[in-house]
Amino acid sequence: METNNQIRLTAPEMASLWTQYQTDTMNKCFFRYALEHIDDPDVQSIYRTALAITEQHIQAITEFMTLEQHPIPRGFTETDDVNIHAPRLFQDPFYLNYLYVMTLQGLTGYALTVSTSVRSDIRKYYITCMSETMALFDQSIHLMLSKGLFTRPPVLTPPDAIDFVQRQGFLTGWLGRRRPLNAIEIGDISFNMLKMHLHAALKVGFIQVAHSNEAREHFKRGLGIANKHIKLFESVLEEDHLNSPFSWQSMITDSTSTTFSDKYMMFQIQLSTQLSLSYYGSALSVNARRDIGADYLRLMIELLHFAEDGAQLMIKNGWLEQPPTASDRESIAKDRSNK
Structure with a gap:
């Protein structure tokens, strides 16, 4: 064996x-x-x-x-990517x-x-x-x-009995009266907001300490996207009088000293964007209201464009390390034939 x-x-x-x-x-x-x-x-x-x-x-x-x-x-x-004494x-x-x-x-x-x-x-x-x-x-x-730092997701009143969906109106959302959010939709929106609040706060800090203007402008764009997504999620919850997680952006100091390398910060933002895409996709797969599904699709497209531009910026500056890759058999054969 x-x-x-x-x-x-x-x-x-x-x-x-x-x-x-x-x-x-x-x-x-x-x-x-x-x-x-x-x-x-x-x-x-x-x-x-x-x-x-x-x-x-x-x-x-x-x-x-x-x-x-x-x-x-x-x-x-620690030598190249963070100043722990900043x-x-x-x-x-x-x-x-x-x-x-x-x-x-x-x-x-x-x-x-x-x-x-x-x-x-x-x-x-x-x-x-x-x-x-x-x-x-x-x-x-x-x-x-x-420490009183956690915002619990909304709580629902238990129904009198189990029920089954009887009308296709359960799926609507664009026109007419929208049905209230179900527990699955509330859970996904709440936790996507919670994570997006962290990502927004990180971008606030990174904007202050970024070295290059290109990286700083990318983080500013990302902050605008994050805040827009948060406001959309808040509006959906508010429509059903449900509470939202709170912001962490006030937890950033006014430091502008060199703290992290631009390579580090770009990777962190790319990672948070990729994770947001995966969580949005998961939420989309179990969402039953058409208007929210359309919102997730639109937000995902926006994040995809942002992630692609981030990758282009990292490649331009030599910050994007290449993952393990399959052998390029065509190039190997071509090199062999030229010998």
Whole structure:
């Protein structure tokens, strides 16, 4: 029987490891910077745990790739991509919310990664990652609740009995009286708003500390898009007299000192855009009101254009690291014929 070391990593397994290396080296830079400024001992403690886990992940991925004889990605480093001694850019409540949203997104990513992994040691590794992230998620939401920093999603009045949809009017939304939102739609809108509020606050901070005008203008455009999406979601909830998550943009200080590299900030914004697209797509797939479905489609197209322009900017400046790619057989054959 072959051992794991003799079985080559599949493309999905390599993609997961490569992507995680990028995000974990990014997280390490952010966590190291955060720990220089966080005053709240509870938030300090959970960030120290998060940093230790992240460093373990980076080491494990390095070992997997070394055994595969795959070059270790560049990712992000404390030397090139963060000044941990820069003045404070974010307030303590923001740091706690940041970790909550990142663990929330990490759980989604790890669930997908486990489902696409075949080799037993890779499956075991990602199951461990999911367990660690779930514990961090639980700690972060517990702290947010205890400190009064978490906006609970809307609560619904229980119906008298179960019911079934009897009219196609359940699907309408453009003309006439719109039916109230159902629990599934409320949940998706609430959590998409919650994550978009974090993304908007990040862009506020990045606008202040960006080096190049191109990156700064890209972040300004992204902030406008995020705020527009938030207002749309708010208006949909308000129509049914439902509460919305609150903004975190006031949790940004007035620092303009060099804090992160433009490469780091562009990657962070690209990542948040890609994640928003995936969550919007998931919400669209279970949404039953036509007007909201049309809104999700329109917002996704806007995010797709923004992400494409971001990728073009990163390529132009040499900031976009190329993922593992299939061999170009045509080029190999052409090179062989020319020898």
